[in-house]
Amino acid sequence: MLDYGLKNRELFPETKSDGTVDIDLSSGKYTKVWQGPNHPGITGNMSLELTLLGDEVMESKTHVGYLHRGFEKLMERRRFINNFPLVCRICVPEPDFNEYCYAAALEELAGVEVPENALWIRTLILEMARLQSYLMWLSGQVGAFGFGIPSQWMLYCRDRVLDMFEELSGARIYHIYMLPGGVRDNLPKGFKAKMRETLNDIVPLLRDYERVVFNNAVFKKRAKGLGYINPDWIEEYGITGPNARGAGVPKDVRKDNPYLKYPELEFLPVTETDSDVYARAHLRWRDVMMSVDLIRQILERTPDEGAFKADLPSMLHWKIPAGETYVNAECTRGEYGYYIVTDGSGYPRRVNVRGPSYTHAVTLAEKMMVNCNIADVAATLVSLHTYPPEVER
Amino acid sequence: MSWKDVLYPFSVWKNILKDPVTIRKPEEREGSSRYRGFHINDLEKCIGCGTCEEICQNAAIDLVPVEGIVAKPGDSGLRPRVDYGRCCWCALCVDICTTNSLGMSNKFRWSVEGENADKAIDREKFGSPDDYLFVIGAENKYWDNSEMGYRKPDNYDLTSPVRVNMDHLSALERQDSFIEMMKGYSKEQAQREADRCVECGICTAACPAHMGIPAYIKAVREDDMEEGLRILYETNPLPEICGRICTHKCETVCSIGNKGEPLSIRWLKRYIADNVPSEKYKEILGTDKIEQNGKKVAIVGSGPSGLSAAHYLAMMGYEVTIFEALPEAGGMMRYGIPEYRLPYDQIDKDVNYILSLGVTLKTNTMVGKEITLEQLKEQYDAVFAGTGLHMGRSTMLENADHKKVLQSIDLLRKIALGEDFYVPEKIVVIGGGNVAMDITRSLARIQRKKYGRVNITATCLEPHGGMLADEEEVVEAREEGATITPAYGPQRIDIVDDENLKGLEVAKCLAIFDKEGRFSPKFDLDDRQFYEADMIVESIGQGADLSYIPKQLNDNIEYSPRRQIVADPDFQVKNQPWLFVGGDIVKGPDVITGISNGHLAAVGIDRYLNKKED
Missing domain, CATH: 3.30.70.3270 (Alpha-Beta Plaits)
Incomplete structure (x- = not known):
């Protein structure tokens, strides 16, 4: 029986100067394992093809295509308004960034001025979306390490935020509340009070989470030093969001390219320096607390009455002058952007969705998985916070 | 790593005594x-x-x-x-x-x-x-009466509820001339208005001619005037005319009118016709060369139904001759509608195109006088009569036969013919329909030109808001200086002598119809007014002059209680298969119904003549 332990390095294939290794599968030393598409340790409908030596990953390939729905193409055949129920489905856990980027791009191309109320409500929605998405991630990250209880707490918190989305937009997941020219309506009566109450209810649970997760011997032991992202890779791989901020690079579209009402809000991008799973988890937890603070700031300043939607022609025949634009926003995972080309007709000529998951789940993950223990693959992948539907569009 | 990292995780146990947050029964x-x-x-x-x-x-x-x-x-x-x-x-x-x-x-x-x-x-x-x-809503579901749930928020619309206004002459600019008042849409305005259409087709069903309204509005949106014109001519050969004075039943039912202003369907039709030069019509409509079938059809009257029948018969290859009593074609459209609403050159544009298809027009030829209906029957394979309502109805008041008590329809004809006639300083018009507004506004213009001021009063039984005339007609008449007094009915015409009038006494009208819905006005005789007048114009409706139909034939024709000729769906007269009728003498009265009748009659004539041949 060969000892494939980490200490016995002479059994491992030699890493060449360009970072690759020659793997001879016929040698019998290696094992191929598919993590996904049906596997609890994978973040949705994708899979990793892992080549193992013992329990260490020698090579990882990301396979996508299980969820391809051709959204970008479908959008070319639909009226601008009819794409709203579509774009939100591009990224299931975070539909609002799609709605915002798509609406803002159309407004820019059509030269539409969005009323003040709508800007505030949109900012609120995006922060609520960030909050609920992060909460689900906090749940998933510790879940990947086998922590059931704090995971459930976070899902409960997320459900409370979804309740507020239901209160605001009438739907829990696909809100479709932002439409060209603004939003569907002002905040419902009593919404602000309910939202504050929700925040007050979830903050203690977030504190509990901090106590049992970040001050936890098991979590520290496993997460610290795991999934290291070299700050040098940030530019090269197009890494954005918490994955970049965890490596000490303060990339945040909210600050770098301010949109909506962010310039009027007080906040500083959160950064950490360790660039490992623990640092990213802690960073996201701090981001959640910042989101809570931002929502409180927004609630303070959102007007209750007034125009919430610009006057636009009939949406059935809305034509947008020829042009192209790129609109981006900071979602929970990094830079989210829409590149739209219009040709003067009632349909977009081309839509390209730039999601952070593609870079993170394909190029970055393939690099990071090498030399990772099979038991840590799930946690490492989760720590990148990727959503397969958005990889595929 | 410290002792905290080992102990803190145990703090989750503090929740052991708390109630669960999950809902046990989702339906609660x-x-x-x-x-x-x-x-x-x-x-x-x-x-x-x-x-x-x-x-x-x-x-x-x-x-x-x-x-x-x-x-x-x-x-x-x-x-x-x-x-x-x-x-x-x-x-x-x-x-x-x-x-x-x-x-x-x-x-x-x-x-x-x-x-x-x-x-x-x-x-x-x-x-x-x-x-x-x-x-939805028809299957008695338990949520049918739910008060809660999503509704369209106020001040939020995916369609535009506000109509694009058409530029028009101000009262000051138009009050002393017969220049067309509405200026027409610009391209930008027309496209903005066309954008409001939801393409439901409710209008098509309501339009007597069933015009392809959503289709031609789409053509406006796409700036394809040629396609628009082709769609218009499928069902309506008088787009310039209908684009101006149609009674727009389509707009009355327009679905977006339910929560805003209805679409300006009529103006959009005008926009298409206005933007295609008449010399391009034949090329666009593909009517350069029409194969003749050698059959002849005579048409009596060149009103909307006659012109429409002539157009569609000519398209089918018939040799069509129109007999018109007056000097020019157009019938009531030319001789009943003032120029400021429907300029004569626009009538000419539509008429000339129809004539260019090979239709012969014989003006100043009155059937029954210059040529008889019998002769037409012998000389032609079929005859279509659309002679319209050219006789004014009288109030039948005492002195209504006075020299200075005139019929609006006669005066409108005189204005169109350019005849000079007596227009005094003080005039009263009896009637509140569109024709009454037409004569009021026309006479007001003449008064202003002649005397420098307007003194004309129109009075009608219907109360304000229930007047038969279009709301904008009443508003514009008032802007031009006319006095409109709704809800007052004529009681007595006072005369000075055989030559001169004193005026008209009116009383407040309380109700127009009785319980059975019959015409039986009730007046409050305590609330009376007297309008001084040198001339009174009656404008309370028109009747048909069917004296050209020989008695023997007339006896065989069936009339409805409203004195309209009864015809079958092909507009063929019962027992007289060679005779087809249309326009106001059968249905209506309005232009678009006449156009529709003419079209259907043309198809009926074609069917009849083909059958006859077999």
Whole structure:
């Protein structure tokens, strides 16, 4: 029986100067394992093809295509308004960034001025979306390490935020509340009070989470030093969001390219320096607390009455002058952007969705998985916070 | 790593005595007040326009007939049915609903097994996707009366509720001339207005000629005037005329009129016709060369129905001759409508195109005088008569036969013919319809030109808001200096002598019809007014002059209680297969009905002559 332990390095294939290794599968030393598409340790409908030596990953390939729905193409055949129920489905856990980027791009191309109320409500929605998405991630990250209880707490918190989305937009997941020219309506009566109450209810649970997760011997032991992202890779791989901020690079579209009402809000991008799973988890937890603070700031300043939607022609025949634009926003995972080309007709000529998951789940993950223990693959992948539907569009 | 990292995780145990946060029975939780749950629909309010179907990107909605709901003008008789196998709950259907009848309840629980527990044993039935297909509001679902749930918010619309106004001459600019008042849409205005259309087709059903309205409005949107013109001529050979003075039954029923101003369908039609030069008509409409079939049809009267029949018969290859009593073609459109509403050159544009198809026009030829109907019957294969209503109706008051008591229709004809006639300083018009407004505004213009001021009063039985004339006609007449006094009915015409009038006494009208709906005005004789007048114009409706029909033939013609000729759906007169009739003497009265009659009669004549040949 060969000892494939980490200490016995002479059994491992030699890493060449360009970072690759020659793997001879016929040698019998290696094992191929598919993590996904049906596997609890994978973040949705994708899979990793892992080549193992013992329990260490020698090579990882990301396979996508299980969820391809051709959204970008479908959008070319639909009226601008009819794409709203579509774009939100591009990224299931975070539909609002799609709605915002798509609406803002159309407004820019059509030269539409969005009323003040709508800007505030949109900012609120995006922060609520960030909050609920992060909460689900906090749940998933510790879940990947086998922590059931704090995971459930976070899902409960997320459900409370979804309740507020239901209160605001009438739907829990696909809100479709932002439409060209603004939003569907002002905040419902009593919404602000309910939202504050929700925040007050979830903050203690977030504190509990901090106590049992970040001050936890098991979590520290496993997460610290795991999934290291070299700050040098940030530019090269197009890494954005918490994955970049965890490596000490303060990339945040909210600050770098301010949109909506962010310039009027007080906040500083959160950064950490360790660039490992623990640092990213802690960073996201701090981001959640910042989101809570931002929502409180927004609630303070959102007007209750007034125009919430610009006057636009009939949406059935809305034509947008020829042009192209790129609109981006900071979602929970990094830079989210829409590149739209219009040709003067009632349909977009081309839509390209730039999601952070593609870079993170394909190029970055393939690099990071090498030399990772099979038991840590799930946690490492989760720590990148990727959503397969958005990889595929 | 410290002792904290070992102890802190145990703090989760503090929750052991707390109640769980999960809901045990999901049905106990109610959807929020804006929840986008199962659809609701107010079937009374809904008009089945199908805009919900149009905007639904999942094709989850289709329109189906529903028991107890019948089609009528402004209502397709259909109602939306939704398929919850396709619906994505985006609520765009609710947002675009033209009547605000559609909404969503806050209910989200519907299981077939629960409702039809006994039937659920049949697994095949249970598994059918049709189980979740339902006609909204018509199937007595438990959420039908739900007060909560998503409704279209106020001040929020996916269509524009406001009409694009057409530039027009101000009262000061137009009050002393017969220059056309409405200036027409610019391209930008027309396209903006055309954008408002939801393409429901409710208008097409209501239009007597069933014009392809959504299609030609689409042509405006796409700036394809040629296609627009082709669509117009499919059903209406008088687009310049109809684009100006049509009674627009389409706009009355226009679905977006339910929550805003209806679309300016009439102005858009005018926009198309205005923007195609007449010399290009034949090329665009493909009528350069029409194969003749050698058969001849005579048409009596060159009004809308006659011209329409002539156009469609000429298109089918018939040799058509129109006999017109007056010096120019157009009938009531030329001799009954003032120039400021319908300029003569626009009538000429439409008429000349029809004549260019090979139609012969014989003006100053009165059938019954210069040529008899019998002669036409012998010389032609078929005859179409659309002679219109050219005789004014009298109030039958005492002294109504006085020299200075005149008929509006006669005066309008005189104005059109350019004849000089007596226009005094003080005039009273009896009547509140569009013709009364036409004569009031025309005479006001002449008065202003002649005397520098206006003194004309129009009085009618109908109260303000219920007047037969279009609202804008009344407003514009007042802007031009005329006095309109609704709800006053004529009582007595006072005369000085055989030559001169004193004036008209009127009394407040309390009711026009009796309980059975018959015309029987009731007056409050304590509330009387006296209008001094040198001339009184009666404008209370018109009748047909059918003296050209020989007595023997006339005896065989059936008349309706309203003195209109009864004809079959092909507008063929009963027992007189060679004679077809149309226009105001059969239906209406209005231009678009005449056009429709003319078209149908042309098809009827073609059918009759082909049958005869067989």
